[in-house]
Every structure is written in structure tokens, then in C-alpha cells.
Amino acid sequence: MAFTSPLERVVPGRLVGERDALAQQLDFHRATLLTKLDGLDDETLRRPMTASGLSLLGLVKHLAATEHGWFLKIYGGVAEPDLFETDEEFRVEPGETADVLVGQYVRISERCRAVVAAGELDDVVTTPWGAEVNLRAILIHLVQETARHNGHADIIRESIDGATGH
Known part of the structure; x- marks a missing residue:
């Protein structure tokens, strides 16, 4: 059965405050990441597409x-606990x-959205490795992390079926 993204991609506002x-x-x-999965079956979505075993x-x-x-x-x-028992979170297990x-991913994103909405951008926490970080920096990190991996997803998707521009 072909995958269909459960998220609608909404273009971000251009005249909004920093938090928004x-x-x-x-x-x-x-939403962009999940759109890149559209139309593919489970076997294709889990197929390793790089030497390191990366898949969509x-x-x-x-x-x-x-x-x-x-x-x-x-x-x-x-x-x-962590979501996965191993540090190989890029590797998809048989089940x-x-x-x-x-x-x-959708449920975690919903929970994260609620945590972010309840916080302040200048709230500071200490990471397990002892660095201080504020919510603003965490949001920026996650935006760039997700966008960077969307680039990987672009390349993987094009390698699978030639589709571009999702």
C-alpha cells in the first residue's frame, strides 16, 4: 500500500514574530519530510539507499x-527512556x-509542539553533557536538522524513482 502523508504542508508566514x-x-x-514519502510502499521506504544504510x-x-x-x-x-534501544536510530528494524x-514521529511532534508552546524562547536548560542552551537555540537546531535531512530525503527519493520537488 502506498504511503500518504498525514500532515498538510503549510507555507510559513512571512510577517510573524520570532516564536511563530x-x-x-x-x-x-x-510536513515536507513526510511529503517526500508519498506514493511509496513500505519496502521502498525502508530500502537502504547509501553505503551507511540510510533510508527514508x-x-x-x-x-x-x-x-x-x-x-x-x-x-x-x-x-x-530514549525512543530506541540502540544508537543506530537511522537503521530501520524489521518490525x-x-x-x-x-x-x-507525528505523536512526538505533537508533544514537542505543546512543550514549546508552554515555554519561553529565553528559557535556559542544561544538557546532559553540561552545556547551557535556551529554547530558541533548540528550535533553531531542530529547524536546521530537519531541513538538512530533507535534503538527504530529496536525494534518496530522486534515486528511487526520479521524483523531485516534493
């Missing part, structure tokens, strides 16, 4: 873990389907 600009950019890039679903898995770590655990202080991983 950052949040809208992140939402845009989240691996990117989704990684970004879910990244948001969970930064927004929920580090900024939000939520005491829960991890598109429905499972995309569903997890």
Missing part, C-alpha cells in the same frame, strides 16, 4: 528521536513499518 516563525518553519519541514524511514526515525531528546527530555525534563515510525 521558528515554530512554523519546523512544522513546514516536518531511517530519516523519520532519526528525527523522531532527535525531537524527543531535545524538546521532551532535555528542555521539557520528561523522565522517560518498524512506515505506519509505526511515521505515527511515532
Whole structure:
């Protein structure tokens, strides 16, 4: 069965404040990633496309873990285990389907959106490695991280079926 993104891609506002600009950019890039999966079946989405084994679903898995770590655990202080048992969050395991991983990404994004909405951009937290960081820097990091991986997704998708411009 072909994948269809559960998210609608909304172009970010151009005359909005800093908080809305950052949040809208992140939402845009989240939706862009899932749009790049449209029309592909589970087997194709999990197919390793690089020497390191990177796949489209691996990117989704990684970004879910990244948001969970930064927004929920580090900024939000939520005491829960990491999403995945290994550090190989780019690698898709046999039981991890598109429905499972995309569903997890969407749910994590929703939780992160709520944590960000309740915070202030200047709120400072200390990372597990001892660095101080504010919510603004975390948002900027996640925007660039997601956008960078969308570039990887562009290349992977074009390699699969020649599709560009998703």
C-alpha cells in the first residue's frame, strides 16, 4: 500500500514574530519530510539507499528521536527512556513499518509542539553533557536538522524513482 502523508504542508508566514516563525518553519519541514514519502510502499521506504544504510524511514526515525531528546527530555525534563534501544536510530528494524515510525514521529511532534508552546524562547536548560542552551537555540537546531535531512530525503527519493520537488 502506498504511503500518504498525514500532515498538510503549510507555507510559513512571512510577517510573524520570532516564536511563530521558528515554530512554523519546523512544522513546514516536518510536513515536507513526510511529503517526500508519498506514493511509496513500505519496502521502498525502508530500502537502504547509501553505503551507511540510510533510508527514508531511517530519516523519520532519526528525527523522531532527535525531537524527543531535545524538546521532551532535555528542555521539557520528561523522565522517560530514549525512543530506541540502540544508537543506530537511522537503521530501520524489521518490525518498524512506515505506519509505526511515521505515527511515532507525528505523536512526538505533537508533544514537542505543546512543550514549546508552554515555554519561553529565553528559557535556559542544561544538557546532559553540561552545556547551557535556551529554547530558541533548540528550535533553531531542530529547524536546521530537519531541513538538512530533507535534503538527504530529496536525494534518496530522486534515486528511487526520479521524483523531485516534493
